[in-house]
Amino acid sequence: MLNENKELSTEDIFNRVWKNDEDANPEVVWVYVSYLRQKLRSIGSTVKIEGEKGGSYELVK
Numbered sequence: 001m002l003n004e005n006k007e008l009s010t011e012d013i014f015n016r017v018w019k020n021d022e023d024a025n026p027e028v029v030w031v032y033v034s035y036l037r038q039k040l041r042s043i044g045s046t047v048k049i050e051g052e053k054g055g056s057y058e059l060v061k
Contacts, residue, residue, distance in 0.1 A: 001047065007056040026054075033057055 010029045018024040030053045051057035
């Protein structure tokens with residue numbers, strides 16, 4: 001798994017994904033992380049996204 005156990009801040013994720021979107025704000029990161037967590041649970045994945053709103057996130061197996 002690429003970038004396993006590597007912490008990425010909300011700001012890092014926001015700048016990489018929504019860098020050119022003037023209407024977006026960092027809150028959108030939390031929304032999509034929540035969505036991805038639900039998807040991972042629904043498929044029974046052993047991969048989890050750890051972290052909290054406004055902080056940093058990391059992929060954990």
